[in-house]
Structures are given as structure tokens and as C-alpha cells.
Amino acid sequence: MVALAGRASKAVALALLVGGIWAPASSGAQGSPAGGAQPGAYSQLVWTKPVGRDTTRFEFRYGPLFAAPGHNLILVGPVTIEKPPGDGWVTRVRPDLVDASGKAPPIEQVHMHHAVMLNLSRKDTTYPSLPQRFYGFGEEKTIGQLPRPYGYPVSSSDVWAINYMLHNETSQTKEVWVQYDIDWIPASSPTGRRLRPARPAWVDVQNGKAYPVFDVNRGSGTRGKSTYPDQVTPSPYGRGPKLNEWKVDRPGTIVAAAGHVHPGGLWTDLSVLRGRRRVHVFRSSAKYFDPNGPVSWDMAMTKTPLPWRVGIRKGDVLRVSATYDTKHASWYESMGLMLLYIADDRSGPDPFKHRVKTTGKVTHGHLAAANNHGGRPxxxxxxxxxxxxxxxxxxxGIGDFTYLPGDLSAGGAMELPPVASAGTPLRFGNFDAGGSIFHTVTACRAPCNRSTGISYPIANGRFQFDSGQLGYGPTGLSAAKNRIDWTTPASLPPGTYTYFCRVHPFMRGAFRVLPRH
Incomplete structure (x- = not known):
């Protein structure tokens, strides 16, 4: 990781005025694949070991994946990923992101924004035009386990792939692998012959979108919390279909559920709608280990207890919502979903007739990759x-991971906050965009000069502003604004404003608005 206070100011001395915006003479990516295909990546078996009767644990790794500086694109691997041999059942999945040593890298350097495991041989349950989404994870790394006697059935001819979005928060290329442990029971084994199939059902507040995200603004909602889509007006779906709802196609029993949110997320809720009636059946809550509160990836999500069951009918509607904290900061490009597993039997209690347990348990504690919270002098x-x-x-200008002028680590005259008169917007331009490097200009609370970590800085400026990710990327597959310039709001009152880059949080800057004479 680039040290916050230790970057050389040589680029500052070479600053040129280019296109009407300050830019360093050498602006661009620092060596690496820039977010395209990963031609050297492949999937391999690392080890196997028995973990129970007729059950073998397989550890696979997919990589190496080269995350370029500012890498923030959704990619599907150019090759398929490995799975256990033969016909059988998946009963447990443990995901991770690791480096060459097999250890998880520090989250403040590189992390998995999200990853989705796909079965290309089947149609998705809730969005049939997609391949079947059977598991997913971010840095919360929930361990999925199905209760007996259920499993996810896999044929020897099934083809698996992975859709992933890596986020490199440094100025150097990072080399990582997706690691996934699979508990596997052969279909022909005595245990395998007794298992029953459960199918995955992906219920997302932005279901079907390639980049299914939404923004949560500080102060929105009520009492420091905002629920999407319930408290968003006008409706984010307009007159179109409610993307957060799915109509059940056949009767069955939900046997497992777990949610996914980003930093700032508090929980996802699953409800069943039947006619005009509605019942809440599960809340997947984020448990934060971060002493600073709900502001980082130092957390775990709760999943349903193994004995939990909910019966559903054909025609019922499953609905998901996501609640975020709005007291601490704004949360941009957030997610909210619930992955369910549904069996075709009718063993589950009808939630409209019987009370259902709506709370769960986390699948792991604090992870070492989340040790650095930042915020030190x-x-x-x-x-x-x-x-x-x-x-x-x-x-x-933004170039070589520096804001010029006004970068807090530039030194000399270029460190001083540039000034503009009240009512006059200040223009920013990203000259690293040619290397597929995204940057943002996001308000943070002054002085915004402490050490970088997973919970510092955050988007908590007194006055909120955010440029979005300046740069170019495929529409719908990235957060790119597909432009390189942005101007500050003309409404900012006189004062000193501090900001950072959400993609590279070590980047800090300031500008000053002066009273109009």
C-alpha cells in the first residue's frame, strides 16, 4: 500500500497545465492488466480431506487474478472453474480471497467487492435469462451450509464459472486468487442416496442488473437508518417491475438463507407476501467487529440456523429489502440481497399460521484481513x-494518484488548498483514466488526514458531495461515469473542504471556498 504521508512530490514539480486542468507530466497506470480478461488465470484443486461420513472437502483456487490499480470492473473468468468429480451434492461452501502465500490480503489494499458462483448448465431460479447463481460472497465471506437432509445437486456434466469484481485500493498491481472450499457427497454413496435437492434462489433489490447497486445518502431515512427500496422516493423501480420481489413458481420449503450488504449495511429482510397479507420470515444482520461501528468490512452476516424452515406456496411473493446506517456516512454503490435455498418438499411450517424464528447466527468471527481500521495520526x-x-x-487535475493542486501529501505550494469564490464551481479531471484507473472526489470530515484503513476515511464530510467514479468502463458492468471531469456544487458556502478517493482512500485533498467580494 502507498503510505499516506510518504509519496514523493517529484510529480508535483513536473506538473503541467493540460487541457485547462492541472495534470502531472506522467499520468497513467503503473504496470499491469487494466481490468480486462485474465489470460493466465486457471482453476486448480489444492487439497482434499475427509470431513464426515461420505463427505470430502475440496479446496480449489482460481487465479492468478491481476487487479490493476483502481481495478473496479465486473469480470467473468475466461475459463470455467473446477468442481468435485462425478455426480454429487454440495452441502457447504467456504469462500475466500488469498494471495500467493494462501493468506487473505489486507482488505484496505485489495478486496472482493462481490463474487458470484455460476452453474452455466442451468437457468437461474429468479432470473431465468441468467445462468444459475448458486453462491456469492464479498469480504463478509459467509460460510454457507445446508441442513441435512438437503444438498445442492450437481451433475458431472455441469459447468461452473465465476463472476467477480475485485477492488484494488492501492497504486500497485495486486495478484490474488479466489479460493473456495466445497463439501462434497457423491450421489452414489449411502449418504448421497438419502439427500434431497434444494435449489438456489437469488432475491436482490436490483435483481437482474449486471451491476446491482444503489446509493445511500447520509441523513436519509429515519432515525439514522434507511431501507431500500421502501424509503426511497420516488420508487427506484418507477412503473417497471419490482426487482426486489420474486413470485414463487412452485410450492416448497425455504431451508437456508443469508444476506449480503456492504459497509454501512445493517441487515437484509426477507418477507413472504400472500395476497394482501405479508409476514417477515428472516433478518440477516451484519455483526460489526469494528470498534468504529457499522463503517467497514470488519463484519459477518448472520444466516438461518440449521433447523430453520419456512413453507411457501406457488404464487407467494418473496420480497427482500436492505437497511443501511445513515448516521455515520454516505454509502455509494451499495448492495442488498438474500440467497435462499428452496426444497420441493412441504416440510416447512406455513409462516402465516406459525411463528417463525427471524434471527440467525454468524458463521465466523473477526478476520485478520480486517485488522487495520486506520485513523491513526x-x-x-x-x-x-x-x-x-x-x-x-x-x-x-488527478494524475499519478495525486490531486494537483491541493493534495495533502504533495508538499510545498501544491499542498495548499486551491481557492474559488463562493458560487464558482471547481473543476476536477481524471488523467489516470487512460489506464482504466478510476478516481473519485468524495467529501470527508476535516481534517481527513489520518492513516488509511478499512474504516478511515469514509464519506462523512459536513457537506456531502461525490463525483462518482471518473473514468471509462463498459456501461452496466462498472461504476464508471464514462467521463473524466466533474465540478463541485456551486452551492458550497465559504470554508475549507476535504475529500478523498473512494477507489484509492490514501488519496486526500482539500480546496477552499472564499466569500464573494
Whole structure:
């Protein structure tokens, strides 16, 4: 990771005025595949071991995956991923992201935004135009386990793949592998002959979208919380279908459920609608180990207890919502979903006739990859105490992972906050975009000069603003704004404003708005 206070200011001395915006002479990516295909990646078996009667645990790794600086694209592997041999049953999945040593890298350097395991040989349950989504994870790394006597049936001819979005928060290429442990029971074994099939059902607040995200603004909702889509007006779905609902196609029993949220997420709720009636059946809650509260990936999600069951009828509607904290910060590009497994039997109690347990348990505790919360003192100046910088009608350039002028680690005159008169927007331009490197200009609370970690900085500026991810990427497959420039709101009152890059949080800057004379 690039040290917050230790970057050389040589690029500052070479700054040029390009296209009306300040930009370093050498702006671009620092060596690596820039978010395209990963031609060297392959899937391999690492080890196997028996873990129970007729049950073998397989550990697979897929990689190496080269996450370029600013890598934030959704990719599907150019090759399929390995699975256990023959016909059988998956009863447990444990996902991870690891480096060459087999250890999980620090989350503040590189992490899995989200990954989805796909069975290309089957249609998806809730969105049939997609291949079947049978497991997914982010840095919460929920361990999925189906209760006996259920399993996910897999044929020897099934083909698996993985859709993933890596997030490299540094200025250097990172090499990682997706690791997944599968508990496997052969179909021909005595245990395998007794298992019953359960199918995956993916219920998402943005179901079917290639990049299924939404923004949560600080202060929205009520009492420091906001629920999507319930508290969003107008409806994010407009007059179209409610993407967070799925009509059950045949009767069955939900035998397992777990949710996925991003930092700031509090829980996802699953409800069953039957006619005009509605009943809440499960809440997958985020348990934060971070002492700073619900602000980072230092957390785990709860899943249903193994004895949990809910019976559903054909024509019932399954509905999911996601609740986020809005007291601490704004949360951009958030997610909210629930992965269910549904058996075709009718063993589950009818939730409209019987009370259902709606709470669950986490599948792991604090993970070492989430140790660095950040927020420690550094040698960076408090920009509120710095003298005025220059008036830059030409704007601020972003290049070589530096904001020029006004970068807090630039040193000299380029460290001073550039100034603009009240009512005059300040323009920013991303000159790293040619290397598929995204940058943002996101408000953080002043002085915003402490060490980088998974919970610092966050989007908690006194006045909220966010440029979105400046750069270019395929529409719908990335958060790219498909432009490189952005201007600050003209409504900002006089004062010093600090900001950071959500893609590379070690990048910090400041500007100052002066009273109009």
C-alpha cells in the first residue's frame, strides 16, 4: 500500500497545465492488466480431506487474478472453474480471497467487492435469462451450509464459472486468487442416496442488473437508518417491475438463507407476501467487529440456523429489502440481497399460521484481513490551517494518484488548498483514466488526514458531495461515469473542504471556498 504521508512530490514539480486542468507530466497506470480478461488465470484443486461420513472437502483456487490499480470492473473468468468429480451434492461452501502465500490480503489494499458462483448448465431460479447463481460472497465471506437432509445437486456434466469484481485500493498491481472450499457427497454413496435437492434462489433489490447497486445518502431515512427500496422516493423501480420481489413458481420449503450488504449495511429482510397479507420470515444482520461501528468490512452476516424452515406456496411473493446506517456516512454503490435455498418438499411450517424464528447466527468471527481500521495520526497537515493556495480557474487535475493542486501529501505550494469564490464551481479531471484507473472526489470530515484503513476515511464530510467514479468502463458492468471531469456544487458556502478517493482512500485533498467580494 502507498503510505499516506510518504509519496514523493517529484510529480508535483513536473506538473503541467493540460487541457485547462492541472495534470502531472506522467499520468497513467503503473504496470499491469487494466481490468480486462485474465489470460493466465486457471482453476486448480489444492487439497482434499475427509470431513464426515461420505463427505470430502475440496479446496480449489482460481487465479492468478491481476487487479490493476483502481481495478473496479465486473469480470467473468475466461475459463470455467473446477468442481468435485462425478455426480454429487454440495452441502457447504467456504469462500475466500488469498494471495500467493494462501493468506487473505489486507482488505484496505485489495478486496472482493462481490463474487458470484455460476452453474452455466442451468437457468437461474429468479432470473431465468441468467445462468444459475448458486453462491456469492464479498469480504463478509459467509460460510454457507445446508441442513441435512438437503444438498445442492450437481451433475458431472455441469459447468461452473465465476463472476467477480475485485477492488484494488492501492497504486500497485495486486495478484490474488479466489479460493473456495466445497463439501462434497457423491450421489452414489449411502449418504448421497438419502439427500434431497434444494435449489438456489437469488432475491436482490436490483435483481437482474449486471451491476446491482444503489446509493445511500447520509441523513436519509429515519432515525439514522434507511431501507431500500421502501424509503426511497420516488420508487427506484418507477412503473417497471419490482426487482426486489420474486413470485414463487412452485410450492416448497425455504431451508437456508443469508444476506449480503456492504459497509454501512445493517441487515437484509426477507418477507413472504400472500395476497394482501405479508409476514417477515428472516433478518440477516451484519455483526460489526469494528470498534468504529457499522463503517467497514470488519463484519459477518448472520444466516438461518440449521433447523430453520419456512413453507411457501406457488404464487407467494418473496420480497427482500436492505437497511443501511445513515448516521455515520454516505454509502455509494451499495448492495442488498438474500440467497435462499428452496426444497420441493412441504416440510416447512406455513409462516402465516406459525411463528417463525427471524434471527440467525454468524458463521465466523473477526478476520485478520480486517485488522487495520486506520485513523491513526500521520505527518499530514491540517488543511484548515494552511494558507490559501492559488486560484485555479483551470481546475484540479488527478494524475499519478495525486490531486494537483491541493493534495495533502504533495508538499510545498501544491499542498495548499486551491481557492474559488463562493458560487464558482471547481473543476476536477481524471488523467489516470487512460489506464482504466478510476478516481473519485468524495467529501470527508476535516481534517481527513489520518492513516488509511478499512474504516478511515469514509464519506462523512459536513457537506456531502461525490463525483462518482471518473473514468471509462463498459456501461452496466462498472461504476464508471464514462467521463473524466466533474465540478463541485456551486452551492458550497465559504470554508475549507476535504475529500478523498473512494477507489484509492490514501488519496486526500482539500480546496477552499472564499466569500464573494
Amino acid at each position: 500521520t505527518g499530514l497537515a491540517d488543511p484548515r490551517k494552511l494558507a490559501n493556495g492559488s486560484t485555479v480557474a483551470s481546475g484540479v
